[in-house]
Amino acid sequence: MKLIYQQMLSFFAVIITVVVVLGFAFIRTTKTMIYQNSWQQLQQYAASIEKEAIRYNTKTHQVVGFNQQFLNDGTVILRDQHIHFSVYDANKKVVYPNSTVIGDAAVPGGSIYDPHISVGDWKKLKQNKTITQSPHVTFRSRRHDRPVNTPALRTIDVLVPLFYKNNGVRKFVGAISIGSFEQTLQANEQQIENNLFIALLVSGVAALLLSYILARYSVRRINRLRHATHSVASGDFNIHVESNHKDEIDDLADDFNGMVSSLRASDEEIKRQEKRRREFMADAAHEMRTPLTTINGILEGLAYDAIPEEDKAHSIELMQNETKRLIRLVNENLDYEKIRTGQIALNKTNFDGSTVLHNLVEQLDKKAAAAEDQFKLTVPEELPVWADYDRFVQVLFNIMQNAIQFSQDNVIEVTAHRTDHAVEIAVQDHGIGMTPEQVKNIWERYYKADASRKNTKYGESGLGLAISHQLVQQHGGTIKVDSVAGEGTCFTITFPDSGFDKPIVED
Numbered sequence: 473m474k475l476i477y478q479q480m481l482s483f484f485a486v487i488i489t490v491v492v493v494l495g496f497a498f499i500r501t502t503k504t505m506i507y508q509n510s511w512q513q514l515q516q517y518a519a520s521i522e523k524e525a526i527r528y529n530t531k532t533h534q535v536v537g538f539n540q541q542f543l544n545d546g547t548v549i550l551r552d553q554h555i556h557f558s559v560y561d562a563n564k565k566v567v568y569p570n571s572t573v574i575g576d577a578a579v580p581g582g583s584i585y586d587p588h589i590s591v592g593d594w595k596k597l598k599q600n601k602t603i604t605q606s607p608h609v610t611f612r613s614r615r616h617d618r619p620v621n622t623p624a625l626r627t628i629d630v631l632v633p634l635f636y637k638n639n640g641v642r643k644f645v646g647a648i649s650i651g652s653f654e655q656t657l658q659a660n661e662q663q664i665e666n667n668l669f670i671a672l673l674v675s676g677v678a679a680l681l682l683s684y685i686l687a688r689y690s691v692r693r694i695n696r697l698r699h700a701t702h703s704v705a706s707g708d709f710n711i712h713v714e715s716n717h718k719d720e721i722d723d724l725a726d727d728f729n730g731m732v733s734s735l736r737a738s739d740e741e742i743k744r745q746e747k748r749r750r751e752f753m754a755d756a757a758h759e760m761r762t763p764l765t766t767i768n769g770i771l772e773g774l775a776y777d778a779i780p781e782e783d784k785a786h787s788i789e790l791m792q793n794e795t796k797r798l799i800r801l802v803n804e805n806l807d808y809e810k811i812r813t814g815q816i817a818l819n820k821t822n823f824d825g826s827t828v829l830h831n832l833v834e835q836l837d838k839k840a841a842a843a844e845d846q847f848k849l850t851v852p853e854e855l856p857v858w859a860d861y862d863r864f865v866q867v868l869f870n871i872m873q874n875a876i877q878f879s880q881d882n883v884i885e886v887t888a889h890r891t892d893h894a895v896e897i898a899v900q901d902h903g904i905g906m907t908p909e910q911v912k913n914i915w916e917r918y919y920k921a922d923a924s925r926k927n928t929k930y931g932e933s934g935l936g937l938a939i940s941h942q943l944v945q946q947h948g949g950t951i952k953v954d955s956v957a958g959e960g961t962c963f964t965i966t967f968p969d970s971g972f973d974k975p976i977v978e979d
């Protein structure tokens with residue numbers, strides 16, 4: 473079943489249940505009230521009959537007669553209101569209606585009102601207790617002399633005791649039984665029930681409408697989320713679901729938005745990686761093709777004797793250089809893979825980093841001079857380092873060489889100091905710098921920010937930083953870069969005194 477119908481049904485069920493329960497409670501209360509009112513009214517009639525119509529003998533304290541005028545008028549009025557009464561004397565004998573007034577033309581079949589008073593009820597009457605009676609048979613057929621049990625002739629009755637009270641005398645002298653047709657009350661009940669039924673119908677329709685509006689409201693919000701989910705499933709991550717941060721559906725929308733933004737981020741990362749992978753394949757092929765083409769050309773020249781004798785030595789030297797370059801490429805690739813997969817063991821020792829840095833500067837001074845660069849080394853006299861000596865040199869050599877490569881006629885500042893449990897070395901140049909986009913990719917193999925810089929005198933292959941990054945991670949250290957395009961770059965490397973030597977395997 474659709475959610476909207478489920479929700480409608482539950483709203484509707486709740487509203488209708490409340491209306492029905494209230495309705496029944498209302499009917500019951502009203503019924504009770506109707507009966508109580510009737511009994512009360514009958515009691516008042518009985519009181520006025522007692523006061524106005526009954527004559528007592530002051531000596532015998534017996535009912536001796538009736539105010540005939542009152543009875544004639546009263547009886548007719550009461551009968552018009554479908555009210556009947558009988559008067560009993562102290563011996564439970566009916567003294568009214570007597571033979572002169574007997575007969576009731578308004579009652580079908582000429583039946584007579586003759587409520588039967590039980591022994592128990594008579595006892596209670598004697599104890600001055602008024603008795604109310606629920607609908608029961610009180611009419612007797614005059615012709616057949618037996619009770620008439622037709623719904624139309626059932627009455628509710630009140631039995632009121634009669635006491636003679638005068639000059640301190642108080643004596644039970646009889647009772648009045650006064651009754652009203654149940655049907656008269658039922659007509660009132662029916663009227664109330666009809667009204668209630670109409671109210672039920674109206675509230676049913678209102679409940680249906682209300683439940684539809686409520687259900688539609690929440691289902692619309694869920695559908696909005698559903699459509700957004702579909703969009704995401706079909707690859708559209710630029711979707712945002714409105715949320716007022718009010719209820720659980722809003723919470724769901726917030727979670728959904730959070731999920732979409734992380735999906736968007738990973739989608740971008742996947743695309744970037746995929747782009748890098750394709751570039752990696754192209755770059756790797758390109759790096760190999762250049763030396764191979766050179767070698768192939770020279771070999772063909774030699775095979776066809778197309779190279780003059782005096783150039784042969786130079787051609788062979790060229791071939792050797794290209795072969796070395798190829799070997800370097802392959803070795804570096806292998807090296808990278810080995811480091812990445814933790815296949816190399818670091819031979820960590822304690823050595824003086826200060827001496828190493830001095831040596832490196834000395835070694836690279838020539839190259840720096842060629843680029844009109846100048847090293848400025850600021851290191852403490854002693855700089856204890858805990859690392860694999862050769863790998864430490866490899867990392868710094870590459871970073872310092874990069875600084876020369878990418879800056880011209882500038883100072884390259886190399887600073888080093890010890891922090892609590894590590895050594896921190898920074899290489900700052902004032903060269904071409906990098907854009908944030910370029911910075912993101914420099915740890916990838918074969919990445920070169922400037923693709924046109926291939927095969928320069930430094931033999932750039934775009935592997936140096938990828939290897940350095942892996943090596944520093946392997947030492948448990950960090951390598952970070954701050955670069956501003958056109959202003960310069962600063963690489964900061966830390967080697968901790970003890971680090972986790974676990975292989976850090978990416979991918």
Ligand SMILES: Nc1ncnc2c1ncn2[C@@H]1O[C@H](COP(=O)(O)OP(=O)(O)OP(=O)(O)O)[C@@H](O)[C@H]1O
Nearest residue numbers: 874875878920921922931932933934935936937961
């Ligand atoms: N100090 C720097 N200033 C500007 N760009 C830099 C700097 N260091 C690295 N880069 C950028 O990062 C790229 C990758 O550097 P990496 O050292 O990995 O490769 P490479 O120097 O080009 O080749 P090699 O494998 O010979 O080191 C460089 O091509 C360059 O674009």
Ligand SMILES: [Mg+2]
Nearest residue numbers: 870874936937
């Ligand atoms: Mg390099």
